[in-house]
Amino acid sequence: MSRRLGWFLAGGLLVALLLAGVVSNFASGSPDGLDATAREGCTFGADGEITGGTCMLRREQDHQLADSPLADYGIKGIDNQYVSTGLSGVLGVLITFAIGGGLFRLVRRRAPEKA
Template sequence: MTGRLRVFLAGGLLVALLLAGVVSNFASGSPDGLDHAARQGCTFNADDEITGGTCMAQQEQEHQLADSPLADYGIRGIDNEYLSTGLSGVLGVLLTFAIGGGMFWLLRRRSPEEGGHALGEDLASPSEPSDQKA
């Protein structure tokens, strides 16, 4: 891997870690578009419980992984909401980077000694003329 590529990947990873660890704490807690659309047609009380009407949100169920360590955009057991959210974001970025990097490593092009072609190598045979008229 070239030095420029390493710097580029390290810079991208650093930006992603900063966004996930710091900026994620400033995300809106308001319902997003899908939640808003699912709540259309129902009435809610002060505790945000459905009190009447008909809407998709009435069919809502708890997710199967709701009790997992990283459920609800945080880490279970960490009481500080900002720290929990930031650490779960950082962990998510690192896990995604590791899985993606591992997949690229497994699927990378092999060097000629290994039976493949290296990146940037011309696939044409060096003995073939490129543009000759007969």
């Protein structure tokens, strides 16, 4: 790996870690497009509970991994929401980088050498 590529990858990893660890705490808590679409057709009470109508949200269920350590954009057991969200973002970036780097090395080793 060339020195220039190494600096580029290190810089990219640093930017991704900063975005995941710091900027992720400023993400909007408002429903995104999918959530807004799932809510169409239902009426809601003051507490946000569905009171009538028909919409996709009525069939909502917890995900199978809802009790996992990294569920709900946080780390289970860390009470500070900002720290929990930031650390889970950093952990996600590191896991993704490790898997991507491992796959890249695996594919690169198996590629036939050119003459």
